[in-house]
Amino acid sequence: MAATAVNLPSAEAGAEDVNLLSATVVAGLKNLGTIISPALTKTLIANSMKLTLHPDATIAPVPEIYASNAACAKQSEYGVVTLYAVATKHGWDGLALRQQLENLSIHSMAVDELTRVFEDNRKDLILRQLQLGHNFPHITDVQWRIVSDVKSSTSDSSTGVANFYINLGHFRQSSGERITVVEFVCNAEELQSLINRLKEIERHCAQMAVA
């Protein structure tokens, strides 16, 4: 997804696992349980997870996280979110995550909490990350009308031919606004052929499911 096309330099290839996290992330994780108190650590992790999973929901702010040492808290938030994103991207389970964290010598209480929260929300994280990416637009809505010309630049009277004006689109998830993906005009025969093609897809799917 991200810019991973860069070749690994051979000197760092051996320590690849550790290097999946940048220095800023590691510094942020090391703050947990040490500079940030254990109680605050728990709140911070829970808050980060909530905000990661539900970006659109309105979640009450937790000002006490930033009450003292706000810079460290901000760094840690970034660290936690990045850790979970990287873990989900590379398909770690709870054990693998714990191993990675222990290699980085993070505070043990923070390791426990991070692993527990990750295991509890692993499926949701995977689903959240699955939705992310570049893709062709999904078509979830069809609008249509029958059109016929009344008068054209070449003819003064109507030809009386009816055509189908079809508009395929989808709704934007955040705002509900409708987006047109494709618009086209076809006659009854072409429409019939399109419908038959679509039915063919359905039939094929059913056959595959049965076989």
Added chain:
Amino acid sequence: MDEVDKIIMHQLNQVDPGIDPTEELSEFTPEQVVRAVSGCLSEIRPELELPRSLPGGAMAQRFGVASSLAEGCKECGYRGDIGYQTFLYPNAVELRRLLMYLIEQLPRERLEKEEGTGKQQSLSHRELLQRRIRKELTTQLKTPWVPQFARSVGNRKSMGCSSLCIEFRPHVNLSVPSADPEKRTKEEQQYFDQLAPNLFQQTASSSVDLIASVLHKNELDRWGRELQDSDLLFVDSEEPTPILNPSKSHPEKSSSDVEDVDPTQELSNQVQELQIQCETLLAERKSHAAALSALKLRESKAAEEINRIQPLLKAHERASLVLADPEENIAKLEALLKSTQAKRQTLTQQWQEYRKPLLENLETLKSAKEAQHVQGIRSNIEQLEKELQEKTQLHNELNAALRNSSQSLAPRKEYTRRIHEFIGNIRKQRADIFKVLDDTRQLQKQLNVVGAQLQRQFNYTDDLLFQSAKHDLHAKRAYKLLAQLHSNCSELVECVSLTGNVTKQIRELEVQIDAEKLKNVLTSLQQITGDIQKFEQHIQELQAQIQAVEQANRGS
């Protein structure tokens, strides 16, 4: 019926080895019935959540379990009479019918699956993926359509990637405190402590995504040091970086404002001058480049020539040296020639001496290798012989096993023979029934013919007697007697048909009585009365408890 029971027992034992086989179905306890039926149902429809055993204690719980199982059987398509009584007060006939139905419904591939478990492990990833796709398609085809906005809620969420695709749009300029706090200036630290928005505020805009942003920043931090800035190409950035040039050109502008000349004119003049300069410089550069390339070409040609001439020069030098004093040089050369020849001879001799033992060694090694090869082939032959013997032995054993198994297959042949016999009997009986039906029809026909004849005869006689009765007294009497005779006869016929009907009813009742006798109503009735008594007792206990509680309440 014993054999049917045996087959049912065998099948049940395969479904659930925990069911104790008994000789006959009539000996099944309610617990066993529940276990057997729920085992079969869970094989037929694994998605149903069914109780596996009958609780021992309270009647109400037993009733609940039995009703849920009956419901399950009905859902599986069992059309017979079924209810809680089938499980709590089982009788052999109904139970046999139910179990036979359930065993017929058992999935066929169950056995094949058990056989195929060994093979399944060696399935390739591709096949596993195809299987998963197939499964997913099956579930998707079964799920109802849900509007797009409802897809993010409810169980639909667990279906994974629906149409809710979020674009991978990172915030390219996330501001997060860097790893090393000592590198930060005081102002930076203050900014991060007080003013800086946190990560979530920075990514709150709908045009960027949190996870995309953090993944992007993480990769950038990991690799950004090693990449030149020019290598990084940001296509999408929300706030375009401000152009720095205007600020630089600003002071010039102000200075030109001070002078009272038309600034645009001056600037355009300058631009034109610069353009002309640029053009001339470019032309110069072009001509210089052309000259440079021509010179380079000449240089390479000259180097080539030098390379070609140098060896020639060396040969010429030598020749001239030799030619300077010809006789002495020739003698020197001859001596050199001779010494070289002698040297060569000694070397060939040495070589021969050295070569001889090596050749001998090679010969011996070759022969040894051949011998080894022959030895290897021999041992191979011996091994193969041994294997052959083993295989023959195995073949013999398997033959014996085959003979044994064909003997043990005998009951199956016996069963098929019996089934054929039954079918033959049934056919014979059917033919008999058809014959009897034919006879009956024939008889009916004859009866009708005779009846019609009699009717005609009677009418004729009636007419005749009626005519003569007007004149004759005896005839009058005879007419009366005829009428009486007719009515008596018709009464008799009625009586006979009534008797027939009654016999038919009696036979039906006898059949019904036999059926009821099979259901051993008496024991069931006893059990039911026992259960009712238990219930009454329970109710009384409850009433007593209620009273006690009420009294306690009143007392307080």
